[in-house]
Amino acid sequence: MKRIDPELCARCKGYKRLCGLPNCPILQRFRAYKSAGWEEKEPEGPTPPSPIVGERGYPKVPVSLGLSPYGDPKLRDDPYMWIKMNLKLEDIARLRMEMLNPFKRFDARRPWELLKGEILWGAISEKPVDVEAEALGKPKPPSLDGLLAPLGPSVKAEKVKVTSNPKVDPLIERRASERIKAEEALRELFEWGRDPYLLIKAFSLGMFGRKKRLVPTRWAITAVDQTLSKFLKENILKFSWIDGFKVGRYSHLGNTYTVILKPGPPSVEMFEIWKRGSLWSSEKDVLIYNIEYSLPTSKAMDPSDGGFHAIKHGVLKALYEKRVSASVIVIREIDESYYMPLGVWQVREGARLAALEALSSPNLNEKELGEVVNEKYLSSSRLLRTRGLSEYIK
């Protein structure tokens, strides 16, 4: 097998396919992780719902609804609950990978075909719905990648049918019949308090936009992060600045998020460190850097980094909730206990919780800042090192 530069893996995280191989060899090793007892010809069960729109074969994309084998189906697709219950990596992976994903291919340009079998409304239902499928062949082993929460075994289905009544948010349902831009629909629904995770589902199922299209879930996640971040920035720019430096930290699932807040506009800078021996970097520490300035139109230095957009969305949401403005430096350190990618939700929520922690902490002076944050990051942060002009013009 050809040798792959470990730096490449940390940048790719299994979803950019930078090494050129058809399947990520690091993720490949989890394929045997679990193949739950989903052998029957006509699998049925409730779905949280947990719809996934795949991207292979675009525009003929696979759409699946995860079926729960037992227990409370809702818990299998509920990041807020996973954090609240303090679930471990194994617990979350198990909840996800026990679900069967019967999938059928649809033309991305014809999302209304999902109305057949009630799949469309079932997929964005606010409560679990029952699903019946007719499987073709044997289930394939589970899959993972850096953006999505783990996926259980999948099986090609002849037929997928939602058999109980979905409960659909009327505002979202209405957007599906309107020809307004997806960006406007997303911003408006977010303003009305709709949860981003629901918006990702609805967006990927083609509910928004002038032309309705199915959007592969991985693309939808980043598109929603970017669109909502832009909206958050526009609002935060109107809030007053915090009055001093603040630091907050939050750890979960082998990831430690350190957030430094500096009085200023909502620029976001990220240092992501994959410690030696962690998932994407077996041989050495790998540092990934990214930054996006405060204007709503500013672009990230590396716009293809989905993890960065999730971090940005998380911290900006914290500022928005507290109605203040700050420039944000996020240090994400990943250790070897994060041995399986859980999806970008944990990045978004981890960064948000660290930012909230920082916002409720006392101000620090420069010396105190040096005591709680590694000097290495303080001295290489662009946001911290750049002085204001006010020191020179008076």
Added chain:
Amino acid sequence: MELTFLDARVWKYVISAIAKVVSETTMKINEEGVRIRTMDEAKVVLVDFFIPASDFETYEVEGEIEFGLNLDDLTKVMRRAQKDDTLSIEVGESSYSIIYKGRGIRKFTLPQLDVASESIPEPELEFDVKVELTSDAYRELVKDLEPIADTVTFVAEPSTLRVEATSDLGEAEVIIPQDSGVLLDYEVKSSGEPPKSSYGVEHLAYISTASQVAHKASLEFSNEMPLKVTFSIGEGGWLAYLVAPRLL
């Protein structure tokens, strides 16, 4: 009130360059000319744009008005400026219009924003180093350094301008001797240690988008002090940036 400027493209470059720094600002029009002075939200970059009344083809202005602009929207309108278009500005009660005259007359009207006028002090800075180079040379310099740089350091040696850049990826160095033909003018006042100062590459890149408005760029700085980049426009106008230094 009516103002007409012969080359609409100058405005196109200027406005899109200012839009990289702020999304809203104010424009002041009085008998002396038209001016936009603004700072980015983080107060790291000050932009100063001025065109004197005498550089306009027609300039009928009495008194002074100042109104708010949404630069993202104005940029979209400015993108429509074509070669050989003239640009006129009309200011109404609560809106303003941009009118291109070339092949036909195209008029775009945008609302005035309710933005408080910023009181930005006039910087009184003395610079030890003054460099003049062609705008193209400035743009190429930034292009050379941008892929590798995070921070760019200017070092003014007696007869050579040295520009260094470092980042996690590596290092880059550009050496421009005084007699290489690239520097149109080069003055270093200080004796002793060569003045040296560093700036964020992203700020230098903002400025390079504006470089098309003029043929020449002048760079002025002192040891660990702000950098001033000026493009001269027409007879008495300018687009100038003042950038705060980055500490190493």
